[in-house]
Amino acid sequence: MYKVLDLFCGAGGFSLGFILEGFKVLLGIDIDRIVAETYHENLKVDVLCEDIRNVHSLDIKEIIGDDVDIVIASPPCEPFTGANPRREVNVLDRLYTDEMGRLFLHAIRIIGDLKPKAFIIENVPSILEWSLKEFIKRELKAIGYEEVHFNVLYAEDYGTPSHRKRVFISNLKLMPKPIRKLITVEEALAGLPDPAEINDISNHVIKPIPPRKLKKIARLKWGEELVLYKGAGRKALPNWVRLHPSRLAPTVLGSSRFIHPYENRLLTVREQARLMGFPDYFVFKGGFDAQYNMIGEAVPPPLSCAIAKETFRLLRSA
Structure with a gap:
């Protein structure tokens, strides 16, 4: 059974898909107390309610041990999304200057320390802007992941009744098979x-x-x-x-x-x-x-189920 850590876990949409597909989620981390309570009560998974900037990888290892196979993460999208009128004009400032944007780098820091078999970082499509994409690749290469894919997936293709285009950055090329019928x-x-x-x-x-x-x-x-x-x-x-x-x-x-x-x-x-x-x-x-x-702010569970299923297939065939 593959073991999962969820950073910026939110209410648990991303974790729920992995649980439903037979993975064992060991821990969620989120700064918001109400969100953490929602996650814990629904998924029965422990939550570390803490600012990730104050979380050391050794703290995580003390709680769940060394054997994390997959790290999933949904760092805040506000610094990157076009829906934010106060978004930094300079693309790289969104990642390196904006305090909330820098949380993305803390996800990469923890992934680098834990060295999981797979990581999957969810964010908005504007993360694909060229210089931003290249610098994220550079950061992931620096922690040992030479192969990085920016997987663009549409939640409606996997049974979610709403439009949602999101990017899943991973060392895996995620191509889950879409379902045929859209749900109105x-x-x-x-x-x-x-x-x-x-x-x-x-x-x-x-x-x-x-x-x-x-x-x-x-x-x-x-x-x-x-x-x-x-x-x-x-x-x-x-x-x-x-x-x-x-x-x-x-x-x-x-x-x-x-x-x-x-x-x-x-x-x-x-x-x-x-x-x-x-x-x-x-x-x-x-x-x-x-x-x-x-x-x-969640990853829709039908989409996270599809991603989990594809992740299992890729890890088993590696």
């Missing part, structure tokens, strides 16, 4: 009880909206948004979008809020979790905003 919003939300009624589904309650905003929401057609906010380069990004029932949902971000296709309300946290492929038994802790944020 209507299919993803089917079978849930009315959240306005008392029900036994976790995280399935309606978040109140001010009456003024409700009036505006009532006028939205499918695909229309209530809010446009500025990303990097003054790019306009929609939010509070009324979902089209027969299509995939847009990319789910931590800040994303979606309007139900037929009802004048926000999706519940449970409905939003379904758009990312989380099973209904997975319970999110904290307040509404913390719960939505955990979902939007």
